[in-house]
Amino acid sequence: MNRCVQPTMRQKRAQASPGKPELLAPAGSLEKCKIAYLYGADAVYVGGKEYSLRAFATNFTRDELAAASRLAHESGKKLYVTVNTFARQSDLESLPSYLQYLQEIQVDALIVSDPGVILLCRAHAPTIPIHLSTQANTTNALSVLFWKNQGISRINLARELSIDEIKSIRTETSIELEIFVHGAMCVSYSGRCLLSAFLNDRSANRGLCTQPCRWSYRLVEEKRPGQYFPIAEDTHGSYIFNSKDLCLLQEMGLLMSLGIEAFKIEGRMKGVLYLASVVRAYRQAIDAYWQDPDSYTAKEEWRLDLEHVSHRPYSKGLLFPEDHALHQGSDESNPYCQTHTLAGIVREHSLPQHPLSIYPEEEQSLWVRVEVRSRIVAGMTLEFLYPDGRTMEHTLNYFEDLAATPLRVAQPNTMITFPVPFTVFPLQVIRMEQPAGSSAQK
Template sequence: MKRPELLAPAGNMEKLRMALIYGADAVYMGGKSFGLRAFSDNFELFELEEGINFTHSLGKKAYITVNIFPHNDDLTELPGYIRAIAGFGADGIIVADPGVFRMVRVNAPNLPIHISTQANSTNWSTVVFWEDLEAHRVVLARELSFADLKLIREKTKIELEVFIHGAMCISYSGRCLLSNYLAARDANRGECAQPCRWKYYLMEETRPNQYYPVLEDEQGTYIFNSKDLCLLKHIPELITAGLNSFKIEGRMKSVHYVATVVKVYREAIDQYMKNPNNFQIKPEWLDELNKISHRDYTTGFFLKETSENTQIYGTSSYKQSHDFIGLVKEYNPATKRAVIEQRNNIKVGETIEIMQPGKPKFIQEIQALFDEDGNPIAVAPHPQQIISMPVAQPVVPYAMLRREVNKKNYNEL
């Protein structure tokens, strides 16, 4: 068996670093234009180069998303942008539109092309089509079952990438006009307003302003609202099927989300590769995935066609069991103190959890806090405030401090 690539989202430079340090083999990121995440922080051109260089310094890969379906006006700046990406040494460019594919071939003939999930590759013949055009990889549609994935793998030689975790789209991999119609924001140019998460009612045309719940619920219903994909339990099948890259969705998600999901799947993949015959899903992995902001989980189309149970009808909100409250900047072994950048209100007396890249997490009570000048403080209330605190065990940079949401001391903040 070949070890699959674990591919993580990088919405900005901090998320890129966190993804790689917590165990991703590769990252995908987008510039300020030509990607499908207009409301992510994204990267300026010089930041793309910086991100690629940092990724390569760790011996890992960086792919750039250019997967919009462009209009004529979008094409003016595109050739220069493609040449810049190639000049930075990107390991691949992710495209969905045949016109963009052609422009890459003309302007950067040696740049590997990955066919985006937006291209909706749902069968082996489509994949062979891209293979014949010498694309390097196809990102398969999320609407495929495991049987579909296996058949495509058997009939093709090209690299295949599959989504294993993250938000699902109500339409075929983004082919949705709800945002265009209801909010005048083009989903396929990176501006989706996510109307699939909105609340809807039924109105009979001769009774204007008389709204009826679609279900027996006076609050309305979220009839388009999909659960989040989670294929953690199916890592063995995906690996043995010979799929090349496992992709995590979430360029607009938090640092906490990126680091936690990457760490869980890194451990799962590594443990399976080390001992496939005795591999078991650890309960703590599932527990970790519940600590981040998420919707209820589903296996999507992986086992069979979806049913009404893959939707969430009562709410569009996320849930999570823990809040991300701080990021370790450095550790002083002499004083046994960690320097921390605050990300949420922290105070003395709270019980927290510290998660680290490549190490087990541990729990401790905050016994003392100090400001940048070394003065003791009872609370750190200011965003990104630099503080220090004693820690029960040595910690490494990029370790994360978390607090259980339903703890009494959290409710008192």
């Protein structure tokens, strides 16, 4: 469906909000934080070991938070820390010292949802801006005004809003607004779910969600114990709660025209292939629109980047009610789509000439050291991802281990070296087509 960008709206918002929108990416570890910045994120949001709604992510120690803050500021980027758990009484004693530490290391914002935590932030980290989490369910302009009066500087709007509702809120308010544009969606309203707490005694509202909404379910009749009936005629069962993944790449022109200050990507528990691919796709889209909004179109290569990461079938969420996106059930026989996998990550590269090379024609090639993340076999084609959107292919005909022994197969969590006829860089992400029947990493 073609949706026209309204020039009058774009011009109106350009006067009030002249800055380019921020691309905000997730990071579950310090390495992922670095990769997000490399591939074009303006800001990264992370969680500490406590008070974050992604307790199963690696998350950051205090020293790692300090290192991430230094990295952000040295790179001209920003670092936001999630403190978006719904605090229990026992949390209130230890939170103040944590907030004071975050102020000491000068993080750029705190992402919060609990009103009590907001009071603590204002008391113990008064110089740090507060961003309101989507967990706060902000769905109207009066709520935005209320939170602004509480000292909030940016609001991540509820994911349940339609495009018309977002337009209205944007027109009636001046505070910074942020919306999710990509990633997994919860089946519960703005993520406030009790299913995991009831089934596993692990609360989603305290960062411990085990995602039971994505398990495969079958039906049992009360008087026929042990007899399991599929809800749909399929050997994999039925993913009866499972929502699709959000993907608004095709709508970025319209969203950019509204004057939204930040576009957020979900996925602190996702892998580096997801992170690099999704960040660079949306980076290209934002930059292209900003450079020439009147001739902007979403490019096919951006879409392919998003198709090449593991994902559920994509939808536009609830942005366009006429699409009925969430009412179209996932394909139970194939709940995940994955055509490519993470082959490895570049760790180092050496001088052009490798002293042990047995191929004279490769003497001018750059030798690269790669940490292998999926099983690699000679003859496979590797794809090196660049932040500017380029993807360089290389057929791996020859590679060695670190002892310079030629190999035909490399297993995950090993190091290999090989020559490539183009420039690479540390932490560059390499993907390859998903081998049939494999369970490689994302």
